[in-house]
Amino acid sequence: MASIAEERVWEQLRTVRDPELGKDLVTLEMVKKVEIDGGRVRVHVELTTPACPLKEQIGRDVEEALRKIEAVEAVELVWSAQVRASRPGATVLPGVKNIVAVGAGKGGVGKSTAAVLLAYGLKRSGAAVGLLDADVYGPSVPTLTGVEGTRLEVRDNLIVPPQAGGVKIMSIGFMVDRDKALIWRGPMTHGVIKQFLEQVDWGTLDYLIVDLPPGTGDVPLSLAQSIPLTGAVVICTPQDIALLDARRAVKMYQQLNVECLGIIENMSYYLCPECGHRDELFDHGGAKAAAEELGVPFLGEIPLNADLRRFGDRGTPEHAFTDADENVVRSVQAVVEATAGQISIRSAQQAATPTLTVE
Known part of the structure; x- marks a missing residue:
């Protein structure tokens, strides 16, 4: 069986865009880690809110993109969430x-x-x-x-x-x-x-x-x-x-x-x-x-x-x-x-x- 190049996985992930933010997951730093085990690819995705309304759609898009790599047999997504600050440098309530x-x-x-x-x-x-x-x-x-x-x-x-x-x-x-x-x-x-x-x-x-x-x-x-x-x-x-x-x-x-x-x-x-x-x-x-x-x-x-x-x-x-x-x-x-x-x-x-x- 052909091996899966990690660079190829990251390349495909760059084609997956967050539907709301309008940029790809890699540029948005939402992909935290990629793990490859034979024909299985595990992608760690960090959402920008735990209440993300588009989690399922993003998951489908990631799997569809990675399935285009011939050697990929299975795709697993590991989800996490980290709310991002909209107020960088705020002096009132900085926390x-x-x-x-x-x-x-x-x-x-x-x-x-x-x-x-x-x-x-x-x-x-x-x-x-x-x-x-x-x-x-x-x-x-x-x-x-x-x-x-x-x-x-x-x-x-x-x-x-x-x-x-x-x-x-x-x-x-x-x-x-x-x-x-x-x-x-x-x-x-x-x-x-x-x-x-x-x-x-x-x-x-x-x-x-x-x-x-x-x-x-x-x-x-x-x-x-x-x-x-x-x-x-x-x-x-x-x-x-x-x-x-x-x-x-x-x-x-x-x-x-x-x-x-x-x-x-x-x-x-x-x-x-x-x-x-x-x-x-x-x-x-x-x-x-x-x-x-x-x-x-x-x-x-x-x-x-x-x-x-x-x-x-x-x-x-x-x-x-x-x-x-x-x-x-x-x-x-x-x-x-x-x-x-x-x-x-x-x-x-x-x-x-x-x-x-x-x-």
Whole structure:
């Protein structure tokens, strides 16, 4: 039997392109090692995110390319993942590779729920994740994650963020009474965010998801400028009035030179759990059309579902990936993977995002 030259294997691997990043696996340094044992070739591939939506396609493309070598009898892929930083040289939170804001043009569209689902979906994939509740006027993350009423611990002059399901969480909700209304101006809010950035022991994270307040006013503007963002995700529902505000949110981020990673359509449709009838209560497809119009990615749709509501009320968001209706699990997971893919693209570009230094 003819032997397999390792150089020939690497040559073929250079023909395999990452569908999202647009470059070959060798150039992207995703191929870490090649092992040859007779007619068997083992390729070690390091993905740019453990939530990679294109893992199977990349695997098929690698096998197809290597099968063109006549002596190859079998191809084995060994997968790993290493989230890459989109913020090289960042002085604020240098241990955090990617900071992703989740915003909305208006309230009531499920922004906080979507932020929590993104955080727990990324954690479930194997990433190190933090969740910063910057919605200071309506801090719902402690309730949604089951850590409401937690007493904060301080160690070495840093706040230790509580953890729930392996996700590090920080919220103003830990510091004020549940029913207390915060009547703050922008500078006061900015001071709290400064504390959350500088005085919380976030450690090393692959992703920090930031739940921003809704709207395009003073508060989200200040926060977007203060946090060195990888990019922003905009949440909206399908009806026209929500889409109008979502467009404003996207344009706000564009004006701030913050990358809009995409739009998610929440409450996209309702599936009857008894008969499977689909009802588009708030219309459908508006977010996708808006994304195409604005030239930003469409990250997918999350249905209106009683399981998601129940898990949020109980503070068990991880169950959305295990115990919800199969269609819901599939939809939410697809949104998480699409978002992770856009973050990887942003990281590969290694473009510096302008920030306002927090003094």
